[in-house]
Amino acid sequence: MPEKYRPERVLGSPGLVQGERRVIAQLEGPGCIRHFYCTNNSPDNDPKRISRSFILRIYWDGEESPSVEVPVNDFFGIHHDIRYYPINSYYVSVKDRGGMACYFPMPFAHSAKVEIEARSDSSFTYTLDWQKYLTDEFDEDLRFHSSWRRENPAPAWGDDFFVMDALGHGYLLGFSLGLRQRSDDQRWSHAGSENFYIDGEAIGEDRVVPHYLRAAGGENTFDVAFGGVIHRPETHLYAGIPYYEHQDSGTPMARHALSAYKLYVHDPLPFEKSLHFRWGSQANDMCMTSYWYQAEPHRYFVKMPSWEDLDYGRWGNEVELSRGKYDLLTQIGAQGPTSFSAGSDDGTWWLYSGEEILGIGPDVLRPGIVHHSFHGFIDFSHVFNVRSTGSNITWPANASAATILQVQTDTTATLHLSWEQGMKVRLNDDDIQSIGNNTIYKYQAIEVNLRRGNNQLLVNLDNPDKGLTWGAWTFSCRVVLPDGEVVIPRAH
Numbered sequence: 001m002p003e004k005y006r007p008e009r010v011l012g013s014p015g016l017v018q019g020e021r022r023v024i025a026q027l028e029g030p031g032c033i034r035h036f037y038c039t040n041n042s043p044d045n046d047p048k049r050i051s052r053s054f055i056l057r058i059y060w061d062g063e064e065s066p067s068v069e070v071p072v073n074d075f076f077g078i079h080h081d082i083r084y085y086p087i088n089s090y091y092v093s094v095k096d097r098g099g100m101a102c103y104f105p106m107p108f109a110h111s112a113k114v115e116i117e118a119r120s121d122s123s124f125t126y127t128l129d130w131q132k133y134l135t136d137e138f139d140e141d142l143r144f145h146s147s148w149r150r151e152n153p154a155p156a157w158g159d160d161f162f163v164m165d166a167l168g169h170g171y172l173l174g175f176s177l178g179l180r181q182r183s184d185d186q187r188w189s190h191a192g193s194e195n196f197y198i199d200g201e202a203i204g205e206d207r208v209v210p211h212y213l214r215a216a217g218g219e220n221t222f223d224v225a226f227g228g229v230i231h232r233p234e235t236h237l238y239a240g241i242p243y244y245e246h247q248d249s250g251t252p253m254a255r256h257a258l259s260a261y262k263l264y265v266h267d268p269l270p271f272e273k274s275l276h277f278r279w280g281s282q283a284n285d286m287c288m289t290s291y292w293y294q295a296e297p298h299r300y301f302v303k304m305p306s307w308e309d310l311d312y313g314r315w316g317n318e319v320e321l322s323r324g325k326y327d328l329l330t331q332i333g334a335q336g337p338t339s340f341s342a343g344s345d346d347g348t349w350w351l352y353s354g355e356e357i358l359g360i361g362p363d364v365l366r367p368g369i370v371h372h373s374f375h376g377f378i379d380f381s382h383v384f385n386v387r388s389t390g391s392n393i394t395w396p397a398n399a400s401a402a403t404i405l406q407v408q409t410d411t412t413a414t415l416h417l418s419w420e421q422g423m424k425v426r427l428n429d430d431d432i433q434s435i436g437n438n439t440i441y442k443y444q445a446i447e448v449n450l451r452r453g454n455n456q457l458l459v460n461l462d463n464p465d466k467g468l469t470w471g472a473w474t475f476s477c478r479v480v481l482p483d484g485e486v487v488i489p490r491a492h
Contacts, residue, residue: 001032001107001140005131013125016118021057025114025128029061030138033106035129036114038072039099040122052310054124055117060143061110065300070148071310072116074289076100077242079178079259081312085243088235090265091174091291094242104173104291106144119307142170142293149302150287150310152321153182159382160195160278163288165301165329165374170294171270172196172277174263177218180247180312181255183283188256189218189227192280192392200346200375200476201273203416208272209443210376210418210476214469217391218280222260229256238263263291274375280392285318301329346373347489349401353384355460357400358424358432362456365402370491379474380461395471397463403489405455405479412482415446415457419475422462428455440468450487457489 010025027033040053056075058068073079076094077087087094093101106112116124147164154161163175181188193215202208215221219228222239235242243259269275279288303326311319350368357365369383380399405413417423422437427448435444463473479487 002133002135004134010128015123018120021117027112029108029110030133033130037101038126053119057115059113060108068146077176090237109138141295148289152285153283154281154286156283157385161281163277164290166275167299168295169272171268173291175290176261178287180257180285190391191282193218193221195278197276197377199273212441214472216470348491349403350491352400376476376478381473394473400460402458407450416478418443420472424460426458
C-alpha cells in the first residue's frame with residue numbers, strides 16, 4: 001500500500017424502506033477501507049428485524065457483480081436468530097447489544113461502492129473509516145471478497161457442504177460457520193471439516209502444482225477438543241466457538257446450535273489458479289461465510305436467496321434450502337441434478353469401489369458411477385464415504401477411476417498427477433504401473449503415448465490408513481498435449 005494517505009470517514013443512520021438497496025458509501029480511489037462499524041436499530045423483541053434483516057454488498061472499481069454479498073449479521077459471524085454474542089477476533093468484533101465491527105483491509109484502485117439492502121422498513125447506523133492515498137499510482141491487484149451459502153439439510157455421507165469456488169490468484173483469509181443440528185447419525189464435528197482443493201489447473205510451472213489440504217474433526221479447526229460437545233463458548237484472536245447451545249428440539253434429545261470462526265492471520269492460504277472449498281457435513285442446517293482476497297474478475301458462484309430462504313425457522317418448522325436452488329456452479333449428471341462441478345468443463349470419470357477392475361481390459365470394462373471432476377480433482381470420499389462413528393473416517397479403503405482420453409492423432413502427452421497414499425495407473429493395454437506411495441499430498445508428471453481415437457486411462461488409489469493427512473482419498477489429474485492443449489476426460 002502507498003505510505004501517504006488522508007484519513008476519511010463516512011457516517012450515517014438512514015431510514016430504509018422495505019426492499020430498498022441504498023448506497024451508503026461511494027468512495028473515489030485509490031484507497032483502502034480499514035474499519036466498518038454498524039448496528040441495526042431494531043428492538044430486542046423483534047427477531048425478524050434482527051436476524052438477516054440486511055444484506056451487505058460491496059463493489060470494487062466499477063464492477064457489475066459485488067465482491068462482497070453477505071447478510072450483515074452473517075458477515076460479522078452472527079449466524080442465529082439472536083441479536084448478538086461477543087466476538088473478539090483479529091478482524092471481527094461484536095460487542096454487547098449488537099455493535100458489530102470489522103477491520104479487514106479492503107483496497108481499491110478507482111472506486112468502492114458500499115450498499116445495504118433492507119428486508120423491512122428500518123434504520124441502520126454505520127461508520128466507515130478509509131484511507132485516501134495521496135498518489136495516482138496503485139499497484140495492489142488483490143481485492144477483498146466475502147460470500148455466504150446455506151443448505152438445509154446439508155448432504156450426509158456424500159459430497160460435503162460447498163463453501164466457495166474462486167478462479168485466479170489470491171489467498172483465503174478465513175471463514176465462519178453456523179450450524180444447527182438436525183441429524184442424530186453423527187456428531188456435527190465427526191462429519192469432518194475443511195477440504196481445500198488448490199490450483200487444480202496447475203501443471204508444475206513456476207513450482208505451482210495442484211494441492212489438497214484436509215482436516216480432521218470439525219472442532220479441531222477451531223482449536224477445540226473432544227468433539228466440542230462440552231465446549232464452553234469463548235472467543236479468541238484467530239479461532240473460536242463464541243456460541244454453543246443445547247436447544248430443545250421438541251424430541252427426547254436436545255440438539256446443538258453453534259457458531260465458529262477461523263482466521264488465517266499468520267498463514268493465509270495462497271492459490272495461483274483456483275481454490276475450491278468444501279466442509280464435511282451431515283444432514284444439518286449449515287451456513288458459512290468465507291473471506292478471501294483475489295485479483296478481479298471474480299467468479300460469481302452463488303446468488304443471494306430470497307428473504308424467506310434466509311430464515312432458520314424453528315425446530316419442527318425449519319426453513320429448508322436445497323442445494324442448487326441459488327447456486328450457479330451446478331451441473332447435471334454428476335450424482336443427480338444437484339451435484340457440484342467447478343463450473344467449467346473438467347470432464348467426467350467412472351468410479352469403482354475397490355481395485356478389481358485393474359485386471360480388466362478396456363474392451364470389457366463395465367461402466368461405473370459417473371462423476372464430474374472439479375478443477376481436475378476427484379474425491380472418492382464424496383461417493384464412497386465410509387459410515388462410521390469416528391471423525392470422518394475414510395480408511396482403510398480402495399477405489400478406482402476410469403475415463404476416456406480422445407485425441408485426433410498419435411501423440412505424446414503429460415499426465416499431471418497429485419495424490420497421497422498409493423497410486424497405480426494403467427493406459428489402454430499397458431501394464432499396471434505403480435507410481436509411488438506418498439505420505440503427504442505430492443505432485444508428479446508422467447509422460448505417456450496416446451494413440452489416435454479413444455484411450456482408456458485407469459487410476460487406482462489405495463487408502464490403507466489415515467497417514468499424515470487423516471485419510472485423504474483424493475487425486476487430481478490434468479492431461480496436457482505438447483502444444484499445451486488440455487485433453488478433457490470423458491466417461492462415455
